[in-house]
Amino acid sequence: PGVIFSGIQPTGVPHLGNYLGALQQWRRMQDSAAADTKLLFSIVDLHAITMPRPRGLLRQWKREMFAALLAIGLDPSRSIIFYQSMVPAHSELQWILSCTASTGYLNRMTQWKSKLSLKDNVSLSSNEAKQTLKHGLFSYPILQAADILVHRATHVPVGEDQRQHLEFARECVTNFNHTYGTSCLVAPETILSPVKRVMSLRSPLQKMSKSDADATSRILLTDSAHAIKNKVLKAVTDSQDGISYDPVGRPGVSNLVELASYFDAAGRTPEQLVEAEFGAGVSLKALKNRVAEAVDAELAPIRERYAEYLAKGELIDRLVEEGAEKARESAEGTMRLVREAVELGA
Numbered sequence: 228p229g230v231i232f233s234g235i236q237p238t239g240v241p242h243l244g245n246y247l248g249a250l251q252q253w254r255r256m257q258d259s260a261a262a263d264t265k266l267l268f269s270i271v272d273l274h275a276i277t278m279p280r281p282r283g284l285l286r287q288w289k290r291e292m293f294a295a296l297l298a299i300g301l302d303p304s305r306s307i308i309f310y311q312s313m314v315p316a317h318s319e320l321q322w323i324l325s326c327t328a329s330t331g332y333l334n335r336m337t338q339w340k341s342k343l344s345l346k347d348n349v350s351l352s353s354n355e356a357k358q359t360l361k362h363g364l365f366s367y368p369i370l371q372a373a374d375i376l377v378h379r380a381t382h383v384p385v386g387e388d389q390r391q392h393l394e395f396a397r398e399c400v401t402n403f404n405h406t407y408g409t410s411c412l413v414a415p416e417t418i419l420s421p422v423k424r425v426m427s428l429r430s431p432l433q434k435m436s437k438s439d440a441d442a443t444s445r446i447l448l449t450d451s452a453h454a455i456k457n458k459v460l461k462a463v464t465d466s467q468d469g470i471s472y473d474p475v476g477r478p479g480v481s482n483l484v485e486l487a488s489y490f491d492a493a494g495r496t497p498e499q500l501v502e503a504e505f506g507a508g509v510s511l512k513a514l515k516n517r518v519a520e521a522v523d524a525e526l527a528p529i530r531e532r533y534a535e536y537l538a539k540g541e542l543i544d545r546l547v548e549e550g551a552e553k554a555r556e557s558a559e560g561t562m563r564l565v566r567e568a569v570e571l572g573a
């Protein structure tokens with residue numbers, strides 16, 4: 228029996244990139260998993276505090292994320308949905324793992340550099356890093372490893388940008404098991420989403436992101452048909468005529484073609500779609516209209532369910548408690564073995 232684990236930061240309402248790159252796959256895995264597969268999906272609030280954010284919003288963002296996960300089709304009677312901070316074993320295991328994790332390895336990770344807008348070749352000892360890097364952001368991958376390992380997950384569905392962190396989690400397993408002469412931690416397999424990266428509608432060389440200052444760069448799961456249309460019609464493209472698929476030379480247009488392909492009922496690749504439907508004479512505006520309609524058709528039922536769930540405050544309160552209880556039980560089984568191996572506790 229397998230264990231599937233994944234997480235998302237409560238840093239705002241999820242966007243189309245989160246949906247296509249992660250959430251849609253979570254739902255599909257839930258719906259197709261064997262009956263004895265355990266599924267856990269965490270709203271990782273401890274990760275969300277690694278970056279500065281406006282105060283007073285975290286609780287609201289967590290509830291919104293919970294409602295969004297229900298709205299996209301996660302079923303709390305099948306999947307354990309929980310707030311990370313309500314399961315203290317995640318932090319406990321993080322500390323234990325940090326005692327055998329390599330700083331050199333963390334130094335090579337790219338996420339802390341991109342979050343601080345530093346170049347990929349910047350190192351921990353640079354002046355820029357010394358001035359801006361907080362320890363929590365630097366050790367983010369250790370907490371992520373703990374999230375996964377504390378439930379002895381066998382499969383972790385994530386977007387391409389998280390591949391490095393999964394390799395690091397496997398390294399944590401090797402270090403821990405070797406140091407303590409145990410096999411109690413399990414190396415997880417990465418399940419890469421078939422959707423690579425959905426790019427920002429304003430700067431198509433960057434991924435669509437919750438924390439981009441420009442709200443028109445992303446489509447939220449809660450956007451109205453009107454808002455979706457506006458954002459897609461204003462998406463940055465280029466000055467060439469016609470439509471072609473060339474992610475390097477024409478990133479903006481190619482991002483739209485990819486979106487059209489993700490929602491294509493016939494499942495055609497971007498290349499096939501351009502060949503079959505976007506030949507000479509088809510305008511960029513026609514492509515944009517098609518994308519806006521397809522996105523709205525997918526998101527309309529989700530945003531309706533989202534509003535319904537968000538209005539049911541008591542239901543969410545109850546599901547939050549139940550999810551945390553189940554996740555604590557799941558984590559505790561592993562922690563007993565870990566404490567025993569490390570000689571912690573009584």
Ligand code: AQP
Binds near residue numbers: 384438
């Ligand atoms: N643009 C994207 N395209 C495809 N997949 C994406 N993911 C994020 N952005 C894209 C996937 O969403 C999952 C959850 O991500 P996260 O909330 O943990 O944080 P993130 O990857 O840092 O996403 P954001 O939206 O950019 O949030 P902020 O701005 O808060 O950092 C992951 O599986 C990720 O691959």
